Amino acid sequence: MPRRNPARVRRNAPPHTRPADRRQAVPGLSGRTVAEIARLERRPSWPGPVHEAWRRWHALAHRPGPWVMYAVDEVCPCCDPFAGAEVRAVLEAACRALPPRAARELRAVxxxxxxxxxxxxxxxxxxxxxxxxxxxxxxSA
Ligand SMILES: [Zn+2]
Structure with a gap:
């Protein structure tokens, strides 16, 4: 049975529903911390990819528009890997679950x-x- 051509699989996957790339790492973290995070994410109970949580937290903090904003994380419910959990809560859980050095790095980011x-x-x-x-x-107002 031939394997599916990976390029073809990629081409057919709609980008909108593509799961977060597990190889993506939060910028500014050491390789050791990235590895610790990957280990966390392998826990069956882990809520979702830390990189994606960081990406959304970053996007919220840097959202264009008026400087003062309402704290709404605009997310498409159909492709939310956190099932509605607050992304900052996921990041906080990571800070608490990581070894101290890795947690300090993540908190600094x-x-x-x-x-x-x-x-x-x-x-x-x-x-x-x-x-x-x-x-x-x-x-909201
Ligand atoms: Zn969606």
Whole structure:
């Protein structure tokens, strides 16, 4: 039985539904940390690719438009690998699950995005006190 030609498989895969490329790494991380993240992602219970979570968190922090924005992660539900989980929660879970050195590297990459997100969004005064900081932001008027 001949294997399918990989180029043909790629050509036929609609880019919109292509799963996140597992080889993609978050910029700024050492090879060792990238390997630790790959190990995390092999856990059956792991919610989704850390690179994709980082990509969306980055896109949200850098969203074009007015500087002050509502904290809405615009995602197509049909191809959301996190099944609606907040991407910052996935990144936080990674920071907590990684060994200390790798966690420090990931937190250092996230820090400027977190800062930008916080300065571009407004606190939600009605958020319950146990709400994580990234969710305790206004997401509508
Ligand atoms: Zn979709």
């Amino acid at each position: 996230l820090a400027p995005l977190d800062a930008r997100f916080l300065t571009r969004t407004l606190p939600d005064p009605s958020a319950p006190p146990d709400t994580p900081w990234w969710a305790a932001r206004l997401d």
